[in-house]
Every structure is written in C-alpha cells, then in structure tokens.
Amino acid sequence: MANWSSPPPAPLLLHLGLLSLLLPALSAAAAIRHGLIRKPSADIPAFREAPAFRNGDACGGGGGGGGRRIHVTMTLDSNYLRGTVAAVLSVLQHATCPEDVEFHFLWARFDRGVLSTIRSTFPGLNFRVYRFDSNRVRGKISKSIRQALDQPLNYARMYLAEIIPQDVKRVIYLDSDLVVVDDIARLWTVDLGGRVLAAPEYCHANFTSYFSGEFWSDPGLARTFEGRRPCYFNTGVMVVDLERWRGGEYTRRMEAWMAVQRRRRIYDLGSMPPFLLVLAGEIKAVDHRWNQHGLGGDNLEGLCRGLHPGPISLLHWSGKGKPWLRLDSRRPCSVDHLWAPYDLFRISSTHSLEG
Numbered sequence: 001m002a003n004w005s006s007p008p009p010a011p012l013l014l015h016l017g018l019l020s021l022l023l024p025a026l027s028a029a030a031a032i033r034h035g036l037i038r039k040p041s042a043d044i045p046a047f048r049e050a051p052a053f054r055n056g057d058a059c060g061g062g063g064g065g066g067g068r069r070i071h072v073t074m075t076l077d078s079n080y081l082r083g084t085v086a087a088v089l090s091v092l093q094h095a096t097c098p099e100d101v102e103f104h105f106l107w108a109r110f111d112r113g114v115l116s117t118i119r120s121t122f123p124g125l126n127f128r129v130y131r132f133d134s135n136r137v138r139g140k141i142s143k144s145i146r147q148a149l150d151q152p153l154n155y156a157r158m159y160l161a162e163i164i165p166q167d168v169k170r171v172i173y174l175d176s177d178l179v180v181v182d183d184i185a186r187l188w189t190v191d192l193g194g195r196v197l198a199a200p201e202y203c204h205a206n207f208t209s210y211f212s213g214e215f216w217s218d219p220g221l222a223r224t225f226e227g228r229r230p231c232y233f234n235t236g237v238m239v240v241d242l243e244r245w246r247g248g249e250y251t252r253r254m255e256a257w258m259a260v261q262r263r264r265r266i267y268d269l270g271s272m273p274p275f276l277l278v279l280a281g282e283i284k285a286v287d288h289r290w291n292q293h294g295l296g297g298d299n300l301e302g303l304c305r306g307l308h309p310g311p312i313s314l315l316h317w318s319g320k321g322k323p324w325l326r327l328d329s330r331r332p333c334s335v336d337h338l339w340a341p342y343d344l345f346r347i348s349s350t351h352s353l354e355g
C-alpha cells in the first residue's frame with residue numbers, strides 16, 4: 001500500500017545488515033546491476049570435484065608429515081587455472097602417497113574465486129598460498145618474443161627461496177601447462193649431488209641459439225660460460241635446493257642479467273635465459289622422462305609436435321599452443337588427447353554466480 005505522503009525511505013534501510021536481508025529477494029543479476037554485490041570474476045571456469053586420493057598402506061603414518069612431505073610449487077593465475085587444476089590432479093592421481101604432497105601456490109594478486117575453486121575442486125588438499133609481489137620485477141622485465149612470457153608471475157620462480165618459508169628445504173617447481181604421469185616421489189628423491197638445482201638437461205640443443213649475436217660477439221659477455229659445459233634446461237620443471245639457493249646469490253645474479261638485457265638485447269625469451277646464464281652447466285641432470293617439453297609447439301605458431309621416443313613421466317605443453325585451447329577450438333593436436341583425461345573443466349553457464 002503506497003502512501004505517497006510518507007517521507008522517503010529512511011537511509012537506515014541501506015544499513016548493511018538490512019541489505020543482506022533484502023538481497024535474497026533481488027535477482028542476482030539485478031543486484032549486480034545495482035552494484036549491491038561485486039560481480040564474481042566471470043572468467044573463472046568451473047570444475048568438477050576431483051576424487052579423494054588417499055595414501056597407500058606403504059606410505060606409513062598417513063596424512064603425510066615430517067620428512068616425507070613432498071613440496072610442490074606452482075603459480076596460480078585465473079588465465080591458467082584450467083592447466084593448474086589438471087596438473088594438480090595428475091600429481092595426486094599418480095602419487096603412491098598423495099597425502100604427502102603439499103602445494104605452494106604463488107599468485108600475483110588475491111583472487112577469492114581462484115582460491116575457492118582450488119578448495120572446492122580438491123577438498124582436503126594440502127596447500128598454502130603466497131603473494132608474489134610484482135613490484136619485485138617491475139622495471140626488470142624486457143619484452144620477449146611471446147607476450148605470455150612477460151607476465152611478472154613467470155619470474156616468480158627466481159624468488160622461491162625468499163617466498164617459501166624457511167622450514168621448506170627443497171621444492172619441485174612445476175609450470176601450469178603440464179601433467180605428471182608418474183609418482184612425483186621419484187622426482188622428489190633425486191640426488192642433487194650438492195647442486196642447487198636438478199632438471200633434465202639437453203646437451204644436443206644448440207645452446208648458442210638461446211642468446212643473441214650481441215651477446216656472443218662481446219668477449220666479456222661470451223666469457224660467461226667459460227669453464228662450464230653449458231646445456232639448455234627447461235625451467236618449467238625443476239627440483240630446487242632452497243637452502244643452498246638461500247646461501248647463494250642466485251636471485252641477485254639473475255636480476256643482474258635482467259638489467260643487462262634491458263640495456264642490450266642479449267636474448268629473446270623470458271625468465272629462462274637468466275637461469276641459463278647463472279646455472280647452465282652447474283645443474284644436476286635428471287632423466288629426460290621428467291620433462292617431455294615442447295608439446296605446445298614453437299613460440300610463434302604453436303604447431304603440432306609429436307612425442308620424442310623414450311619413457312615419459314611428465315608431459316609439458318611448453319611453447320605457444322595450450323591443450324585446453326586447442327581442444328576447445330576443436331583442432332587439437334594428437335598429443336592434446338593425453339592431457340584431456342586430467343581436465344576437470346565443467347562446461348556451465350559462463351555467468352554462473354557460483355564459485
């Protein structure tokens with residue numbers, strides 16, 4: 001019953017407590033339109049809940065703990081979330097002791113939607129989240145041949161020793177565009193032989209091609225690798241001794257190379273060349289089975305590639321093409337069908353308010 005002579009609605013009505021009582025009566029869309037609630041990030045995909053993975057009897061104790069804990073670190077970004085979710089699922093699914101695995105996620109900015117997606121997709125997952133302050137690399141990144149490589153979060157792998165708590169002495173770093181198809185414990189227990197980093201090495205790759213003519217023609221710079229036998233390694237899969245890293249000057253030395261790159265173009269790729277400059281020839285080589293890389297094709301076109309011969313423990317879609325994009329486009333490469341079984345993506349209304 002409208003009473004036109006009554007005063008306008010009291011401002012009290014807009015009190016937050018009352019607002020929450022009123023909200024259910026409004027359609028969600030109307031609420032968003034009126035700015036009453038913030039629109040959730042519409043670009044966060046929805047995922048099915050992963051099955052629970054339990055430790056086998058051989059794991060002992062159960063629920064992980066103490067020295068048996070396996071620390072895995074990855075970045076967390078809404079753009080790559082589908083890849084991250086598939087990677088996490090693959091690690092858990094193939095681990096003999098999945099409850100021993102603890103994930104350390106690094107993100108550039110807090111995103112409630114991403115966090116709740118991880119929680120709801122993997123209930124009971126052991127994980128911690130850390131902020132990577134993009135200011136750390138602001139002004140240090142120079143343009144590479146592929147824009148995706150220039151994201152500050154791509155450089156977070158240089159700062160693991162500072163970000164991850166001191167009680168963690170070793171960590172496996174994994175990119176978000178890969179799946180593990182073997183027990184991650186086999187990579188975790190690799191003997192680093194006193195080295196700071198372990199990764200598959202590719203000594204047949206043309207190492208010269210990772211740096212520019214500008215680099216090799218300057219005798220001062222070209223001397224960088226003197227006394228080493230430098231080989232390419234891919235920074236998407238690394239076992240890092242954080243204690244040793246903390247005791248060295250590795251981050252600072254990589255930053256120094258990034259400063260050189262800003263003045264003179266000495267390489268074309270993103271965060272990988274500084275790793276090569278500081279560590280190539282100094283790492284512990286791991287069996288190639290732990291990084292079947294390049295499945296995304298090259299950096300410019302992302303053309304299809306086949307598998308290299310040999311046993312495989314990890315498939316990595318490095319390069320421009322990503323399996324979820326190629327599958328969605330209905331023009332997948334044959335290797336993309338190896339990624340699909342780990343895809344928990346659930347097609348749903350893109351404007352769903354869930355999540």
Ligand SMILES: *[C@@H]1O[C@H](CO)[C@@H](O)[C@H](O)[C@H]1NC(C)=O
Nearest residue numbers: 206207208209210211212213
């Ligand atoms: C290696 O790469 C460099 C620079 O791209 C090139 O000049 C050289 O010919 C290559 N060497 C071989 C053996 O392919």
